[in-house]
Amino acid sequence: MAVHEFPLPDLGEGLTEGEILKWLVSEGDEIEQNQPIVEVETAKAAVEIPAKWPGKIVKIFQAAGSTVEVGTPIVSIDTGGDAPAPAQAAAPAAAPAAAEEAEPTGGKIGEVTASGRTAVLVGYGPRTTAAKRRPRKQSPPQPADLAVVSPPEPPQTGIKAPARVQDRRDGAEQRGPALAKPPVRKLARDLGVDLHSITGTGPAGSITRDDVQAAVAGAPATAPVGAAAPTFGPDREQRIPIKGVRKLTAENVSTSAFTAPHVTEFLTVDVTRAMEALERLKEQPEWREVRVSPLLLAAKAVLLGIRRHPMINSTWDEAAGEIVIKEYVNLGLAAATDRGLIVPNIKDAGRLSLRELADAMTALVQTAKAGRTAPADMSGGTFTITNVGVFGVDTGTPILPPGEAAILAFGAVREMPWVHEGEIAIRQVTTLGLSFDHRVIDGELGSKFLRDVGEFLSDPETALLAWT
Numbered sequence: 352m353a354v355h356e357f358p359l360p361d362l363g364e365g366l367t368e369g370e371i372l373k374w375l376v377s378e379g380d381e382i383e384q385n386q387p388i389v390e391v392e393t394a395k396a397a398v399e400i401p402a403k404w405p406g407k408i409v410k411i412f413q414a415a416g417s418t419v420e421v422g423t424p425i426v427s428i429d430t431g432g433d434a435p436a437p438a439q440a441a442a443p444a445a446a447p448a449a450a451e452e453a454e455p456t457g458g459k460i461g462e463v464t465a466s467g468r469t470a471v472l473v474g475y476g477p478r479t480t481a482a483k484r485r486p487r488k489q490s491p492p493q494p495a496d497l498a499v500v501s502p503p504e505p506p507q508t509g510i511k512a513p514a515r516v517q518d519r520r521d522g523a524e525q526r527g528p529a530l531a532k533p534p535v536r537k538l539a540r541d542l543g544v545d546l547h548s549i550t551g552t553g554p555a556g557s558i559t560r561d562d563v564q565a566a567v568a569g570a571p572a573t574a575p576v577g578a579a580a581p582t583f584g585p586d587r588e589q590r591i592p593i594k595g596v597r598k599l600t601a602e603n604v605s606t607s608a609f610t611a612p613h614v615t616e617f618l619t620v621d622v623t624r625a626m627e628a629l630e631r632l633k634e635q636p637e638w639r640e641v642r643v644s645p646l647l648l649a650a651k652a653v654l655l656g657i658r659r660h661p662m663i664n665s666t667w668d669e670a671a672g673e674i675v676i677k678e679y680v681n682l683g684l685a686a687a688t689d690r691g692l693i694v695p696n697i698k699d700a701g702r703l704s705l706r707e708l709a710d711a712m713t714a715l716v717q718t719a720k721a722g723r724t725a726p727a728d729m730s731g732g733t734f735t736i737t738n739v740g741v742f743g744v745d746t747g748t749p750i751l752p753p754g755e756a757a758i759l760a761f762g763a764v765r766e767m768p769w770v771h772e773g774e775i776a777i778r779q780v781t782t783l784g785l786s787f788d789h790r791v792i793d794g795e796l797g798s799k800f801l802r803d804v805g806e807f808l809s810d811p812e813t814a815l816l817a818w819t
Contacts, residue, residue: 353431356412356424357403359391368420369393370594371413380408382428389425392690397722406430418594531558539563542714543721600692604750611667611788615748616797620805621769623779628811641706642713645781646684646738649761650708652807653736654680654701655818660800664733665756667790674791683735683752684712686719694752695724696732736761746784756791759804760784781808 359369369391376388387399388408407429413419529546531539535558539546542563549566551558581589593601625648633643657664657680665676682700686693695718697703697711718724734756737749740763747760762782769778785801792800807814 352429354409354427354429355404356427358422358424359413359419360400361421368418370418371415371425372397373415374411375399376408378408378411382406382408391419393726397690398725402428404428404430529558530556535560535563540718540723543717543723603753607751607753611751612790613748613751613786614789614792614794614797615784615786616794616801617746617782617784618801618805619780619782620808621771621778622764622781622808623771624810624812625808626764626779637706641709643709645740645764646736646761647705647709647712648808648811649736649738649759649804650682650684650700650712651705652804652811652814653734653759654682654708655807655814656800656803657734658701659803659818660796662792662796663757663787663800665791666733666754667756667788677733679733681731681733683732683755684715685735685737685749686716688719688722690722693719693724693729694732694735695719695728696735698731734758740764740781746782748784749786751786751788755788757785757787757797757800760786783808 370393372390372392374389376382376386382388382402382405384403384405385401388402389400391398391400409427409429411426413423413425419425529536529549530551531546536546538544538560539558544563544566546558546563549558549562550556552562553559583589622645625645629643629645629648632638661676661678662674664680665674668675679699680701681696681698683694683696686695695715697708697715700708700711703711715724715728718728732752732755735749735752735758737747737758738761739745739747740761743763745765746762749758749760751758760783762784764779764781766777767780768775769780770776771778783801783805785797785804787797807818
């Protein structure tokens with residue numbers, strides 16, 4: 352019997368703690384290596400942490416709802432006597448110097464590397480021993496009323512999904528990791544799809560990419576879940592701990608508001624032609640299954656505007672005394688979630704076609720709504736759009752995300768009386784609000800950029816022909 356304590360790993364981006372949302376296993380459960388065992392919320396997002404070793408859950412140290420510092424043991428696992436003993440995880444604060452010097456460059460989850468940093472979740476470091484598979488137990492004959500789906504041979508990563516047993520008598524299901532390959536799992540995470548809700552059509556009942564995409568296309572629309580009603584105490588007050596995403600958001604907006612001198616300009620635009628262009632786009636055969644919204648054209652307008660005015664896509668580097676202009680555009684889209692406001696971004700969005708941009712935006716929003724946005728997807732943003740129009744708001748004065756020089760508020764599209772070709776007519780109109788860092792962007796540059804975004808939205812077809 353070899354029992355090893357598994358500490359909370361460093362999930363990246365300099366995070367020092369996380370809140371245990373829920374355990375996916377119980378004491379006494381047999382687990383596989385890389386099987387998700389716990390869901391943790393950090394200041395960035397909620398993530399599932401996989402098991403470092405195969406074996407049996409001996410003790411769960413941290414209950415759901417507790418906040419745990421990185422490096423603190425959260426569970427102990429009996430790896431058994433027939434498996435090679437894994438390296439013990441070193442405590443991050445008291446790792447002996449000799450142990451640090453002997454540490455491999457990559458490190459394993461929870462271990463401290465030579466640089467003093469706890470190893471990140473993604474990647475388990477270089478392999479230092481030959482792989483050895485645990486002996487497979489022989490399963491007894493199953494009753495006739497149980498359907499057993501056996502997993503295929505594990506991929507080279509060593510991940511093996513356990514069998515999934517379904518009782519046909521009462522429909523009860525023992526939920527384990529769904530049978531799907533890593534690329535399919537990633538696709539499901541990106542699209543916000545629960546693999547347990549899908550019936551696999553692949554070999555041995557495994558879930559394929561087509562199964563995931565079909566689930567997205569055929570999933571019925573559901574109304575958004577509203578916030579839970581507040582529960583008041585005897586003093587008729589409710590106290591909510593400031594933590595997680597909301598805590599990080601508060602720190603970021605406070606720092607940004609009192610560091611960067613904000614200027615906001617507004618522009619009201621007739622977007623009737625843009626709305627007509629969207630309707631024609633939806634009728635195209637290759638676009639019929641694509642989610643198309645006015646935000647897509649706003650994003651395209653921003654990307655083309657940045658191409659014409661690169662300084663908009665820049666950062667004020669106080670330490671270096673420089674303005675850093677980015678050739679790439681990591682386009683952030685502010686999303687309201689149950690855990691607070693997050694701003695995931697589409698990497699290198701300026702290189703995407705309109706169809707690729709639409710698919711990326713759909714995946715980003717669905718993943719954010721499902722609470723599965725990875726921390727890496729919320730870092731490195733260079734320009735952000737906040738779509739306040741979905742709440743029926745005309746516009747606003749958004750605060751800049753830290754490190755960005757401009758942010759655009761896209762308001763609601765409304766039918767309004769408008770002077771069109773010398774006559775008053777009912778047109779579809781929206782209002783844009785552009786906030787920018789006046790240290791980087793002066794009034795002339797901000798005005799020209801906002802004007803160009805407005806011109807694109809007033810006549811996108813002509814703008815695409817003239818600007819590209």
